[in-house]
């Protein structure tokens with residue numbers, strides 16, 4: 263009788279223990295697709311910044327609310343307006359998605375992107391984007407560029423202003439004409455079949471950046487954008503253009519200068535010359 267009673271008590275204690283364990287075991291809900299992709303995105307958007315305090319929060323807000331998850335790397339050149347400080351605060355709001363590299367002094371857009379490309383290639387991103395911080399590029403178009411590379415198999419997708427006429431909003435006529443004819447000039451000298459040769463809104467498949475010798479890219483402004491496209495094209499990568507609308511910035515100041523323009527005019531001739539005298543430079547590494 264006593265043994266039976268002891269057995270019952272023991273069993274009741276075991277049952278109670280099991281119930282307590284079940285009640286306090288943290289419930290592991292399966293993570294949604296969205297949550298998983300927030301941790302491991304296949305896409306990194308590189309945004310170079312110099313004095314973009316007025317724009318950067320809005321750009322990031324739009325990028326991080328897109329239906330596809332993107333990670334963002336800001337490459338800031340010690341902007342005097344404190345862009346980096348604001349980005350640091352925003353990194354707390356977007357943990358694991360927003361990153362920043364700060365450089366000492368204004369070193370130019372081209373080297374900022376090269377810095378970003380190297381950063382991306384040390385990680386597992388498969389698609390690497392270039393985008394301005396000033397909202398001239400509609401962040402919503404990132405998804406369209408992504409699809410061209412991820413679903414349609416292109417190596418480089420370019421957001422292009424000049425496929426169907428001129429899709430530029432609020433630029434003064436002089437600036438539109440300069441940019442449009444600059445693209446024609448570049449096409450004539452280089453033979454590159456790209457409508458918007460100076461465009462800075464792009465998606466690269468990682469293999470393109472791996473194949474390019476990033477340390478030999480010399481140009482920093484518009485010429486940098488031309489050089490990247492020209493080299494990818496010469497190497498035989500598949501390029502496509504996606505029609506976009508480019509809107510002039512409403513906040514902050516343009517960093518466009520006559521030096522950047524001159525670099526592009528002479529740079530195109532240098533590029534063409536280099537491709538004739540040193541064709542090996544454009545061979546894809548096997």
Ligand SMILES: Nc1nc2c(ncn2[C@@H]2O[C@H](COP(=O)(O)OP(=O)(O)OP(=O)(O)O)[C@@H](O)[C@H]2O)c(=O)[nH]1
Pocket residue numbers: 309310311312313314337338339368369370371374393394395396398510511515516517518
């Ligand atoms: N890190 C870094 N970013 C830069 C530098 N120069 C420009 N940028 C950024 O590069 C992007 C493009 O620069 P913009 O001033 O918009 O130049 P743009 O688009 O060619 O010219 P606009 O249409 O007149 O604005 C912006 O996000 C700038 O903040 C630089 O020297 N260093």
Ligand SMILES: [Mg+2]
Pocket residue numbers: 394396398511516
């Ligand atoms: Mg701009």
